Amino acid sequence: MTIGPNSRRKSKYEPRQAPGAGGARTSAMIASLDAEGRETVSAPFGNALVELAKTREDIVGLSADLSKYTDMHVFANAYPDRFYQMGMAEQLLFSAAAGMAREGFTPFATTYAVFASRRAYDFIAMAIAEESLPVKIVCALPGLSTGYGPSHQATEDLAIMCGMPNLTVIDPCDATETAQATRAIADHPGPAYMRLLRGKVPDVLGEYGYQFELGKAKTIRDGSDVLFVSSGFMTMRVLDAAAALERDGVSCAVLHSPTIKPLDEETIAREAAKGGRLVVTAENHTIRGGLGDAVGAALMRRGVHVPFRSIALPDEFLDAGALPTLHDQYGLTVEKIAQNVKSWL
Template identity: 35%
Template structure:
């Protein structure tokens, strides 16, 4: 039974978070909300973000191909009193701009929203462009709020809610069109509060970002075996909803995390720490990218190779439950 209306039977409905959040920025600007926007040379004029920039050039800054400088410019604008959104090519955000994120943005606790695109292996550019260690870095930086929306419309909600949210924020999104998770926007959303989107008593699947959809499809696959999985959308990695994890461990006795990130230091690491420190006896498994540079291939094939697809996730769950 679904706890909210999800697109469980419409898994081919695709939306681009980059397009939807660009449209949301335009709406917010049209409504008179005051913010600035910084980007590199990665915004197409034909995109919704490009059209927003064309309509409001006075509040937009293009720094060219210089991501570290881009984050520094965003910090300067925030120090002048602006809420700042900055779209940064995801592979370079946590690597090239790590010092600026840490010292310019986080240390000064500035209202900058860094939108990192091409999360996980969605860049299609191979191991050097896979964004699989960013959450581990971000989690360790004080003051950072980290949000990984489950779908494009949720990304728009994060962008809007972030206008009144204190401090700096990372918004982690995929490269392009991703399956919609929610049938509509009529569900309660709050940064820092997980959403139970499918009820179940046999185990809990916890996903973040694009992996939430994988979890839903895996739950559907598990139903064929009479296994009923709770599915949690952990859209916020920091601050983390510990109670959702503790309740899941107590009530279902088995927790599996699924993420488009290394199994080290991301969602799985966070959940493991919480369960271990709680002393709750529960089976646990992390599913994600292993501790290696991922294979080169088409994105769907990479996911399949590592078992990050509905049938693969369901098989891992069945093996865990047998132990």
């Protein structure tokens, strides 16, 4: 369809509240991602969950000592009797969420992506996914969205979670999509894993009239030379790269694919087959087992043979440091994307 950082162990600190910010506030320790020159929305996940809970008494929230860093504190402040602080025990977090789901609730369980995907995988598999329970796992710091190094960088979470049967996997782009996807997974009857951009989140897709649909990829802009297939905040980056490349005479389309599993293979294959364009996947994830591998395999299965490249993180544990420096080092910046595309044409 075409349409127009912080360490885990800091719980003693309270969110700093800006004057006049109202009830929906987020921690000053949370830095915005790609927000310069863009409108931002504060805690889109937390606020969307609060709005849902006004009419759905089945919605409950849980966190593993990270409510302030997953925007779950917004829900906790609004509905303290429906929020459960499980402490630093991710296995307990997801087991409790599974038990609540069995009793008719729709639990939203939040933590960092590294702790859900690495530490609690077996508990999610056995307690939630095998029984296809409607637990919604919403995780901050996906991929390279923190400079704290391998202990907090969930660079392989999509590969891990996409390997789990029954689990829907979503990588939203911005504030608009985060709020829309929150509502969509609440209505989805099975379990879901959603990556989370937190704090003050840029609003990028709103100007395109975008509407999230579970399992659907959508063309954000059209172009004749390059087709970007992207997910997460990398859609922000490739949109900017497409604008920069256009000034150099390179016409780029952007196909945003927020649902990694189930992948919208039909739309991706149809768009990739148009006009002999270079297909470039772009993701905030290791090059192994994420969007790029899924798209490449889908094209091969469907007999679509086109020039193909991937922009992704390397298959290694990444460095710690300032996030803008790391993004430049690992090729996720607009400038590096544009340079790579021009070298591939």
